Amino acid sequence: xxxxxxxxxxxxxxxxxxxxxxxxxxxxxxxxxxxxxxxxxxxxxxxxxxxxxxxxxxxxxxxxxxxxxxxxxxxxxxxxxxxxxxxxxxxxxxxxxxxxxxxxxxxxxxxxxxxxxxxxxxxxxxxxxxxxxxxxxxxxxxxxxxxxxxxxxxxxxxxxxxxxxxxxxxxxxxxxxxxxxxxxxxxxxxxxxxxxxxxxxxxxxxxxxxxxxxxxxxxxxxxxxxxxxxxxxxxxxxxxxxxxxxxxxxxxxxxxxxxxxxxxx
Amino acid sequence: xxxxxxxxxxxxxxxxxxxxxxxxxxxxxxxxxxxxxxxxxxxxxxxxxxxxxxxxxxxxxxxxxxxxxxxxxxxxxxxxxxxxxxxxxxxxxxxxxxxxxxxxxxxxxxxxxxxxxxxxxxxxxxxxxxxxxxxxxxxxxxxxxxxxxxxxxxxxxxxxxxxxxxxxxxxxxxxxxxxxxxxxxxxxxxxxxxxxxxxxxxxxxxxxxxxxxxxxxxxxxxxxxxxxxxxxxxxxxxxxxxxxxxxxxxxxxxxxxxxxxxxxxxxxxxxxxxxxxxxxxxxxxxxxxxxxxxxxxxxxxxxxxxxxxxxxxxxxxxxxxxxxxxxxxxxxxxxxxxxxxxxxxxxxxxxxxxxxxxxxxxxxxxxxxxxxxxxxxxxxxxxx
Numbered sequence: 001x002x003x004x005x006x007x008x009x010x011x012x013x014x015x016x017x018x019x020x021x022x023x024x025x026x027x028x029x030x031x032x033x034x035x036x037x038x039x040x041x042x043x044x045x046x047x048x049x050x051x052x053x054x055x056x057x058x059x060x061x062x063x064x065x066x067x068x069x070x071x072x073x074x075x076x077x078x079x080x081x082x083x084x085x086x087x088x089x090x091x092x093x094x095x096x097x098x099x100x101x102x103x104x105x106x107x108x109x110x111x112x113x114x115x116x117x118x119x120x121x122x123x124x125x126x127x128x129x130x131x132x133x134x135x136x137x138x139x140x141x142x143x144x145x146x147x148x149x150x151x152x153x154x155x156x157x158x159x160x161x162x163x164x165x166x167x168x169x170x171x172x173x174x175x176x177x178x179x180x181x182x183x184x185x186x187x188x189x190x191x192x193x194x195x196x197x198x199x200x201x202x203x204x205x206x207x208x209x210x211x212x213x214x215x216x217x218x219x220x221x222x223x224x225x226x227x228x229x230x231x232x233x234x235x236x237x238x239x240x241x242x243x244x245x246x247x248x249x250x251x252x253x254x255x256x257x258x259x260x261x262x263x264x265x
Numbered sequence: 266x267x268x269x270x271x272x273x274x275x276x277x278x279x280x281x282x283x284x285x286x287x288x289x290x291x292x293x294x295x296x297x298x299x300x301x302x303x304x305x306x307x308x309x310x311x312x313x314x315x316x317x318x319x320x321x322x323x324x325x326x327x328x329x330x331x332x333x334x335x336x337x338x339x340x341x342x343x344x345x346x347x348x349x350x351x352x353x354x355x356x357x358x359x360x361x362x363x364x365x366x367x368x369x370x371x372x373x374x375x376x377x378x379x380x381x382x383x384x385x386x387x388x389x390x391x392x393x394x395x396x397x398x399x400x401x402x403x404x405x406x407x408x409x410x411x412x413x414x415x416x417x418x419x420x421x422x423x424x425x426x427x428x429x430x431x432x433x434x435x436x437x438x439x440x441x442x443x444x445x446x447x448x449x450x451x452x453x454x455x456x457x458x459x460x461x462x463x464x465x466x467x468x469x470x471x472x473x474x475x476x477x478x479x480x481x482x483x484x485x486x487x488x489x490x491x492x493x494x495x496x497x498x499x500x501x502x503x504x505x506x507x508x509x510x511x512x513x514x515x516x517x518x519x520x521x522x523x524x525x526x527x528x529x530x531x532x533x534x535x536x537x538x539x540x541x542x543x544x545x546x547x548x549x550x551x552x553x554x555x556x557x558x559x560x561x562x563x564x565x566x567x568x569x570x571x572x573x574x575x576x577x578x579x580x581x582x583x584x585x586x587x588x589x590x591x592x593x594x595x596x597x598x599x600x601x602x603x604x605x606x607x608x609x610x611x612x613x614x615x616x617x618x619x620x621x622x623x624x625x626x627x628x629x630x631x632x633x634x635x636x637x638x639x640x641x642x643x644x645x646x647x648x649x
Contacts, residue, residue, distance in 0.1 A: 077643035
């Protein structure tokens with residue numbers, strides 16, 4: 001038997017198929033298209049299974065309401081909290097940096113949320129800013145992290161707006177600043193916004209980094225510098241939303257098996 | 266609701282078609298009874314800006330004000346009103362009359378003073394500033410009250426000259442007595458939310474029910490409205506509730522329904538809120554008093570919610586959470602409103618789950634439903 005967790009974000013769709021023990025059987029990654037439901041459908045098809053071959057589907061992320069074949073919709077906050085405790089059990093605080101914004105969540109040992117803080121609406125606190133920077137500097141997205149780690153003298157990126165930050169990058173380029181210094185400056189700028197969220201929750205131990213930005217080693221270094229705390233990642237960090245949804249789907253299924261009168265929400 | 270719509274329509278009609286001098290007043294801590302007793306028609310730019318936001322026309326007026334150079338960070342009400350003035354003063358409710366005098370109390374909101382100065386310039390009308398010291402944590406200081414009373418006395422003679430009618434003691438006493446009666450009834454309605462389940466939503470409903478006590482306080486219509494409203498609420502059968510919340514801050518008027526539905530789908534009932542008491546301090550026992558006319562008006566001006574310190578406001582929230590047996594606090598922060606929002610993030614109450622949201626009361630551009638839904642849903646998922 002299988003459950004499906006699907007995380008339909010503003011830039012990407014991550015999905016995982018889990019077995020009855022909560023083990024991840026398969027993963028799927030697709031860029032998000034304007035038609036969110038069609039993207040979710042394609043994610044389902046990528047596993048080569050029909051909808052009726054999956055016992056339970058939980059959707060999360062910005063587009064969760066558009067996954068029409070779901071049984072359950074859960075916010076990304078609850079899902080990342082649950083997954084982070086499964087992936088990185090020692091971290092009591094989760095930082096999820098997605099494309100649009102960042103969220104810090106304090107969790108208890110079983111993955112339930114104790115409290116959370118969400119960054120404001122501007123993309124200056126999210127991965128989208130890094131994407132724009134990569135494009136402006138003509139680098140593949142996967143390279144900006146490693147390149148930033150070579151920085152000797154990071155520039156100061158003061159802007160609070162993703163669009164204006166891009167024009168700041170252009171100014172630094174025309175001033176002849178090294179690419180690695182510009183990139184680390186940018187990572188530190190995003191990290192300082194995210195770190196403020198973590199501090200508001202009073203975190204004092206390991207911080208689990210989830211979301212697509214977790215692949216970026218430059219961001220991990222920038223966050224550790226801004227937070228003064230160890231920042232942990234897992235190879236599955238970017239699937240955390242989908243994994244959390246799958247684990248919560250399994251939990252819901254067990255409740256339903258035990259008591260079929262429990263209503264779906 | 267129909268009675269309420271009729272009352273508001275009558276208020277607007279009297280303003281555009283009626284006779285007699287006109288005074289502009291702020292909502293928080295005003296002394297409306299005095300000009301009313303002198304035969305003035307009473308207009309509230311804030312209430313009008315709110316109505317424009319609710320009717321979804323504030324956005325256009327705000328853009329108009331920004332074309333004149335107002336910054337995106339200036340109060341949404343102010344810009345809505347400035348945009349309205351720049352459009353010839355004609356809004357969805359007819360033409361707003363020019364003021365014969367503007368009377369600004371400083372306890373409700375510091376921005377209002379600048380707003381009223383701008384309006385006084387536009388309309389070339391005199392501005393009377395009633396300076397009210399901050400009461401911070403406790404009861405108003407007697408010296409501060411004497412200082413306000415002296416200004417109210419001065420105001421009485423100014424109004425007499427402009428209105429050409431002497432404020433008789435009897436008329437003022439009668440007006441204050443009506444205010445007191447309406448305040449008693451209003452508090453009785455708000456108190457009904459102590460029942461479980463509550464028959465009344467002290468925010469999503471009460472923000473409409475509060476209109477008469479704001480714009481018609483001191484009139485017989487206002488007393489009559491609350492008497493009927495109390496009977497209506499008494500006769501209700503309460504719907505089931507899953508959560509009891511206390512709300513701090515005003516609602517996002519241009520997206521009121523969307524905002525309300527975010528909570529409704531979780532079965533959340535608001536049992537107490539601070540916005541419905543932003544005009545006056547009735548729940549702490551204040552009532553207008555015909556036997557102390559000037560003193561009670563001065564006290565009312567001093568004790569308004571935004572004239573309190575942050576610790577005092579937190580104490581009010583803690584008290585309401587206990588008194589109404591609420592299980593969560595929701596803080597709605599308004600981007601462009603400094604007096605209400607600065608420091609609001611510090612109002613979180615220990616051991617009470619608190620949800621902090623931000624948008625605006627008039628500017629529709631600051632509301633992002635998707636973001637807000639995620640926060641509200643995550644909050645209630647945690648509490649489930």
